[in-house]
Amino acid sequence: MSYVKIEGVSKYFGSTKVLNNISLSIEEGEFITLLGPSGCGKSTLLRAIAGLNDLSSGDIYVGDKKITHLPSKDREVGMVFQSYALFPNLNVFQNIAFGLKMEKMDKEQYTVKVEEMVELIDLKGKENMYPGQLSGGQQQRVALARALIKKPKILLLDEPLSALDAQIRRTLRNEIRLIQRKLNMTTIFVTHDQEEALTISDRIFVMNHGDIEQEGGPRSIYTSPETEFVARFIGNYNVLKKSELETTGARLVSENELFAIRPEAISIFPLAKEGHNMDETINIICEAEVVMSTVLGNVMRFDMDVKGIGITVDALNESKIHWIKNGMTVQIAIPIEECKGLRIPS
Amino acid sequence: MSHDTTKKTKGLFWHQAVIALLLIYLFLPVMATLLLSLAKEWQSELVPHHYTLQWYVEIFTDVRFISAMGRSVLVSAITVIISLMIMVPAIFVIAVYLPKWEKLLQIAVLLPFAFPPVVTAIGLIKIYSSGPIAISGTIWILVGAYFILILPFSYQSIRNSLRTIHAKDLMEAAEILGAGKITAFVQVILPNILPGILISSLLSFSLIFGEFVYANLLVGGSFETIQIYLFNKMRTGGQTASAVVITYFILIFIISGFIIKLGRWKPKEYVASTIAKGGE
Numbered sequence A: 001m002s003y004v005k006i007e008g009v010s011k012y013f014g015s016t017k018v019l020n021n022i023s024l025s026i027e028e029g030e031f032i033t034l035l036g037p038s039g040c041g042k043s044t045l046l047r048a049i050a051g052l053n054d055l056s057s058g059d060i061y062v063g064d065k066k067i068t069h070l071p072s073k074d075r076e077v078g079m080v081f082q083s084y085a086l087f088p089n090l091n092v093f094q095n096i097a098f099g100l101k102m103e104k105m106d107k108e109q110y111t112v113k114v115e116e117m118v119e120l121i122d123l124k125g126k127e128n129m130y131p132g133q134l135s136g137g138q139q140q141r142v143a144l145a146r147a148l149i150k151k152p153k154i155l156l157l158d159e160p161l162s163a164l165d166a167q168i169r170r171t172l173r174n175e176i177r178l179i180q181r182k183l184n185m186t187t188i189f190v191t192h193d194q195e196e197a198l199t200i201s202d203r204i205f206v207m208n209h210g211d212i213e214q215e216g217g218p219r220s221i222y223t224s225p226e227t228e229f230v231a232r233f234i235g236n237y238n239v240l241k242k243s244e245l246e247t248t249g250a251r252l253v254s255e256n257e258l259f260a261i262r263p264e265a266i267s268i269f270p271l272a273k274e275g276h277n278m279d280e281t282i283n284i285i286c287e288a289e290v291v292m293s294t295v296l297g298n299v300m301r302f303d304m305d306v307k308g309i310g311i312t313v314d315a316l317n318e319s320k321i322h323w324i325k326n327g328m329t330v331q332i333a334i335p336i337e338e339c340k341g342l343r344i345p346s
Numbered sequence B: 001m002s003h004d005t006t007k008k009t010k011g012l013f014w015h016q017a018v019i020a021l022l023l024i025y026l027f028l029p030v031m032a033t034l035l036l037s038l039a040k041e042w043q044s045e046l047v048p049h050h051y052t053l054q055w056y057v058e059i060f061t062d063v064r065f066i067s068a069m070g071r072s073v074l075v076s077a078i079t080v081i082i083s084l085m086i087m088v089p090a091i092f093v094i095a096v097y098l099p100k101w102e103k104l105l106q107i108a109v110l111l112p113f114a115f116p117p118v119v120t121a122i123g124l125i126k127i128y129s130s131g132p133i134a135i136s137g138t139i140w141i142l143v144g145a146y147f148i149l150i151l152p153f154s155y156q157s158i159r160n161s162l163r164t165i166h167a168k169d170l171m172e173a174a175e176i177l178g179a180g181k182i183t184a185f186v187q188v189i190l191p192n193i194l195p196g197i198l199i200s201s202l203l204s205f206s207l208i209f210g211e212f213v214y215a216n217l218l219v220g221g222s223f224e225t226i227q228i229y230l231f232n233k234m235r236t237g238g239q240t241a242s243a244v245v246i247t248y249f250i251l252i253f254i255i256s257g258f259i260i261k262l263g264r265w266k267p268k269e270y271v272a273s274t275i276a277k278g279g280e
């Protein structure tokens, strides 16, 4: 029995359809991510769950209760905004206590809980500071604590890390995940950063133009994209038409029209050098010209030209690939099993 | 190097000279008025020889002056309060829930600039001297006119205050945390826009306090405000009028002081003092 159920949800703004008949379900304690490019409707879906947008059609259930038409304040959800939205006139303590005060809880009772929360987010000693005096990362932690203290049924996080710099993003990302596990909090996380989604989630829903294109665990999403959009968005895949793949010399037995190949699955070796254990029965082997090489840190990216078709190849940046130079003609081997057939979304 | 420095000092000198000239130009009339209000008599001398407070005593014992002051304060305060009570909720609702209508409000608010007071006043008298709302010659027609007069100022300051605090996000956050709309407004919006609102209110207050055209045309005979009193005094005696002007200046000065102080108010400073006192 799933804990959160979203059934056939659609949303129009005027005549533009922003959510297209979306259905998904989430287990209790699960951490799921809505991943997609800007404008694909992630925030709209999240805000609909929080009751900040109404829906054009469809229903939302949390733990068997239909919340589609409840006002925000009665939905028992917690939300963290991209802009933090801390109350500037209240200090850290008062911000975190706000939700409990709204429940008319006594001061003694909520003080204990707030102190626990402050401890959990590691902001002890800063209770009397005001949002304006905190760093971005600290503000975001306060926002998280403020949402968590009411023990919501679902925690909604709308790009909570996007205003922070890379270093703090990573630390805070891990902290969020730890706290979420500790409290077994059912969480919906929204981001347009695929690395963030892959590292943090139990399950990912890849969204595009108001549709869910694919759902699955991080590993399966990354290694087995089902559509061209997911392949390109999630991992810089090479996406080739059947005809293009055939010009490279492949003989494929598959009815798919489009194929995705991970850049790091392709290997490069010199023209002359034979004896590589490159089995032509499981590899497509062809000549390629190195058009451009780019250093991406621990990985080198080569843009290759194979009979007019552009193919990207990633290789670990180690000394044994330093012989590869721009303008050179090399051989590449594409494992046939890495050519993933893609479905064309309807 | 030294050449450079002299050049700089010279530049600075001109700067200061211009500012000094400007200040003299602005303050000379005020100084003259001040001297005149304190002089026993001032005929052909460069500065008066004998000083007295008699003119101040005269106006402060004049019931007409006191009641004119009172009327001005009354009409300014009523207008500002009514304006706040109507404009704060209206602008808030439009900014947060009906952003489509914002353009319309902006235009409406700027319209008063398009009509000169004299034209408006004549129109107002025509409309309100008879018919269902016959308020011509009463304080209420003045309040109505002033309400429109200060509209652009109150709109701008309230709107800016709401924008800087991202009122919509704050409302949503508060509602998700279990606050009703009104509680959210009172507890997280109002305290954050209050400084901005107070500043605009004080500005509006002094604007109305110094207004003459509407007052004279709309209620001149029946409701003597401080400006009308001053106008009448100027025809009778220069020195009493000077005392009135100086009193008026001092009042505006105090109000400006408040405005500047409030303008520097930030939650941060208010915080620092609470922390010093040991927080909550």
Ligand SMILES: Nc1ncnc2c1ncn2[C@@H]1O[C@H](COP(=O)(O)OP(=O)(O)OP(=O)(O)O)[C@@H](O)[C@H]1O
Pocket (backbone or CB within 6 Å): A013, A018, A036, A037, A038, A039, A040, A041, A042, A043, A044, A045, A192
């Ligand atoms: N209040 C609104 N009125 C009209 N259109 C809207 C409104 N809110 C969102 N939209 C439109 O709906 C679409 C989806 O918006 P949404 O905010 O859900 O995108 P998103 O996936 O969260 O993008 P981002 O990553 O940039 O936050 C966008 O094209 C946007 O222009």
Ligand SMILES: [Mg+2]
Pocket (backbone or CB within 6 Å): A042, A043, A044, A158
């Ligand atoms: Mg968004």
